[in-house]
Amino acid sequence: MTSFDLKVVTMSGIKYDGKVIKVIVRTAGGDMCVLANHTDYASPLGKGKAKIVTEDGKEIHAECEGGFISVQKENTRIVATRFEVIE
Numbered sequence: 001m002t003s004f005d006l007k008v009v010t011m012s013g014i015k016y017d018g019k020v021i022k023v024i025v026r027t028a029g030g031d032m033c034v035l036a037n038h039t040d041y042a043s044p045l046g047k048g049k050a051k052i053v054t055e056d057g058k059e060i061h062a063e064c065e066g067g068f069i070s071v072q073k074e075n076t077r078i079v080a081t082r083f084e085v086i087e
Contacts (some may be wrong), residue, residue: 002036003055008078015062015083019055023076025064026050034069034076041071045080061086 001021008016024033026048034041050064066081 004034004036004038004074004076006052006076006078008052008080008083010067010080010083015080015085016052016060020052020076021055021057022051022053023078024049024051025069025078027069032069034071036074038071038076040073042068044068045078050078050083 003019003021006016006018006020006023007014022033022035024031026046027043028046029043045064045067047065050062052060062083062085064080064083067079070077
């Protein structure tokens with residue numbers, strides 16, 4: 001599966017920066033999934049779970065709240081008020 005760059009940042013710093021094959025987050029309009037070659041998109045984030053699937057298939061689960069997501073070509077950025085990885 002094709003990968004793309006994802007960067008997740010909060011006020012406390014970078015929470016994730018690397019290649020992924022999928023990211024799922026809760027936006028103001030509901031849950032959305034971003035895959036490689038997704039159309040350009042921007043939305044405020046809601047409060048809910050986030051899931052990142054890395055290039056090697058590892059799944060990262062997190063609680064995400066506030067901020068926004070921006071998708072452009074092969075780059076996706078999440079700027080969140082809160083993004084806490086669930087161990």
